[in-house]
Amino acid sequence: MSSNSEQIRARVPHAVTRPDRIPAARYYDPEFYELEKQYLWPRVWQMACRLDEIQRPGDYVLYENLDQSIIVMRVDDTTIKAFHNHCRHRGVQLVTRSGHSSGGFICPFHGWRWNRGGENTFVFTPEGYAPDNLCADELNLVPVRCEVWAHCAFINLDMDAPPLRASLGHFAERMELWNPEELRVEWWKAARIPCNWKLAMEAFQEGYHVAMTHPQLLPPGVTNRAGDAFYGRIPEEYVTRQLWTTMGPAMKMDFNAREFAEMNIHFMKELNRGMAGMTHMQEIEVAETLVDMDLPSNPMEAGAVWNRAVNDAVMKHYEKMGANPPDLNALDAMGLASGVNFAFPHFFLLPTYGSASSYRIRPLGPEECLFELWSLTRYPAGEERPRPDEPKPVPSSDPSWPPIPAQDYANLPRQQKGLHAGFEFMRLAAEFEGLISNYQRLIDGYLAELPKEALLAAVQHVSGPIDVPVRDLGF
Structure with a gap:
């Protein structure tokens, strides 16, 4: 054996x-x-959406499986990204359904904001936080592996997973x-x-x-x-x-x-x-x-x-x-x-x-x-x-x-x-x-x-x- x-x-x-x-x-x-x-x-590649669902820049899909909630976003004509669906402040979900947002995402709780590429663009009253509690690279949405094959976007929560096509x-x-x-x-x-x-x-x-x-x-x-x-x-x-x-x-x-x-x-x-x-x-x-x-x-x-x-x-x-x-x-x-x-x-x-x-x-x-x-x-x-x-x-x-x-x-x-x-x-x-x-x-x-x-x-x-x-x- x-x-x-x-x-x-x-x-x-x-x-x-x-x-x-x-x-x-x-x-x-x-x-x-x-x-x-x-x-x-x-740890596996999951078919998250068909590209028919995200045809225009700003279109996004909410893909959920078990306790995981993922946003798949068409950033521009050639770029598709995926992120964990939570605000970097106190964890509120940014979206509850698939949709469209030309400007990105706004947390409904305290108004923190991110652009379509997942970069943080606004924190309400930042002076109230310790400087090391608002590190810029920690405020961006957490990325998820996302690759495209056959007009479908696949996601993988393992950032070190083998490439989609090889899998x-x-x-x-x-x-x-x-x-x-x-x-x-x-x-x-x-x-x-x-x-x-x-x-x-x-x-x-x-x-x-x-x-x-x-x-x-x-x-x-x-x-x-x-x-x-x-x-x-x-x-x-x-x-x-x-x-x-x-x-x-x-x-x-x-x-x-x-x-x-x-x-x-x-x-x-x-x-x-x-x-x-x-x-x-x-x-x-x-x-x-x-x-x-x-x-x-x-x-x-x-x-x-x-x-x-x-x-x-x-x-x-x-x-x-x-x-x-x-x-x-x-x-x-x-x-x-x-x-x-x-x-x-x-x-x-x-x-x-x-x-x-x-x-x-x-x-x-x-x-x-x-x-x-x-x-x-x-x-x-x-x-x-x-x-x-x-x-x-x-x-x-x-x-x-x-x-x-x-x-x-x-x-x-x-x-x-x-x-x-x-x-x-x-x-x-x-x-x-x-x-x-x-x-x-x-x-x-x-x-x-x-x-x-x-x-x-x-x-x-x-x-x-x-x-x-x-x-x-x-x-």
Whole structure:
């Protein structure tokens, strides 16, 4: 056993000691939750806001997680900074919601002031203080690490943390091929879910659940593994991003090209229902123009021809708008056509064609979390988009939720309750539920305060596609 592994076992309650078994108490034990609060969240890169929220100099976002309150401010056209949200006098919060301030911040208690860059500009009655109690460098707002990737601002409370891009690892390498910096917010929603934040994460870290939880996404007769074709890994038996090209028992031998095209379009519409960015309506409308195209009589060959044609048509559609879409056929060839992609510890991107969905999860307590969803797409070059309003969270059981998240949300409260019913540990399939194990063991590394170089190497391997096997993290 390595020294890092020994350190984890000595310091972390309910540590993962067998990679394919996750102790249930990690999802409800208040002590474990407090350790995450103290040793995990202050040391990781968190997606604090999309730049859509801070378009103009003076726009700021209030990002809160657990007991931390952070202001993310657009200082000018090229500069974004983050600060702890407190007055340097007696600790009053400077803001209570996101907003705009052209002049900076004024404390509502005694009127102390700071400019947009966080520099103190005014102290009321300074002569009343001892000179060494008003040191200029101590009066500026306390900075927080803030770096930008893919039109998102990330923060880290650890000023000595490794750079953001290095920490994103394989996730960034994959996602940058999609030109995600061009995506803009179409809508933004939020749910309060009565489950531990890690359970909410894990519902989207494997495609194994698709056949049972999302049956509308599968044609009759297709097995559970078909879920992998959308949710991450794309095995050789799936030749396109569309599940409808799978050779299953339900595939008709008397092939009809138009029916084949219509089945693919039906699948696109199922992904779109209430989700928009998961497959955008403008992309569906492009595909519908191809419904009468000639296709080979072999379904596998037809799938490849159809997919290339849709890719080409979608790319041309976005290029006419002045956008810079990804090379979808090149991504297909690399096996990166679509799927769910995870950035440790709480962020997802789900690109399909030229659009995407995105998720962010934050803890609200040991057995409650906030789950946010974005629909992202591309717009004509130069088109100004309004600043998106922060959504008011609604219950996960609310009937307004689209089918796909509603189906996932329905499982989570039942799972949270089931973990208390004499349940000892989760049993994982090491081949395709490995991401759950990998990120849980990485959490243990943070709770045990392992060296930063060991954690960085592990983060780089954990962040990326889902449906991966259990991996050796080095501890």
